[in-house]
Amino acid sequence: MPEPLSLIDQAERQCLARGVRFTPIRRRVLEMIATSHGALKAYDLLDQLAKEHGAARPPTIYRALDFLLEQGLVHRIESLNAYLACHCPEHQHGFQLLICRGCGRVEEMHDDDLGTRLVASADRHGFSIERQTIELEGRCQDCTSQAAAMAENAQ
The missing domain is CATH 3.30.1490.190 (Ferric-uptake regulator, C-terminal dimerisarion domain)
Incomplete structure (x- = not known):
């Protein structure tokens, strides 16, 4: 399993190659998911992000998650309604x-x-x-x- 930092670097390169913006919020959400020991729910991510960015609201998280899903950087675990970093987005x-x-x-x-x-x-x-x-x-x-x-x- 790749290290979280290499996943972030890989995500950055992939987004650059595809011409899509890997914003600081998207990057941070991916970092939180990649460094988690299990899957994370959207509101767990919101709680963590709100500690760093007081203005973070549910749409902030859901937009970042939608982007990460579209780019194949995370998986949504339907049965848990949670998210997991994809360790081989290619x-x-x-x-x-x-x-x-x-x-x-x-x-x-x-x-x-x-x-x-x-x-x-x-x-x-x-x-x-x-x-x-x-x-x-x-x-x-x-x-x-x-x-x-x-x-x-x-x-």
Whole structure:
């Protein structure tokens, strides 16, 4: 996983190449998301930003998030209504998110074969996919190990 600073540098280069403005507010919102240990909700971001910029309001955050989503720099986790930094924004295919119910960690995964199979299946049904997000909920390896250790100790 790239360091948050390299993600910001990559985002800056990507925005410059696309001719879009990577404003200080957009940059700061991406920094907050990239340095978070999990996904962040819009109002969590607003609370953090308001401490730095007293004039920050919900539209400020939502405009920044919309921009970051459009540029592929963050993902919206539908089931959590939260945002996660994309650690490989140059990847233009579908992605899958592994969401741990234990610790809340979210990991981005790219199974291109799965994406290709979904597109082919949709094509057979006459359906054109415009966006694909697959969220898989379960337990990460650490939480599974901890639960197993606790169960073993309880016996």
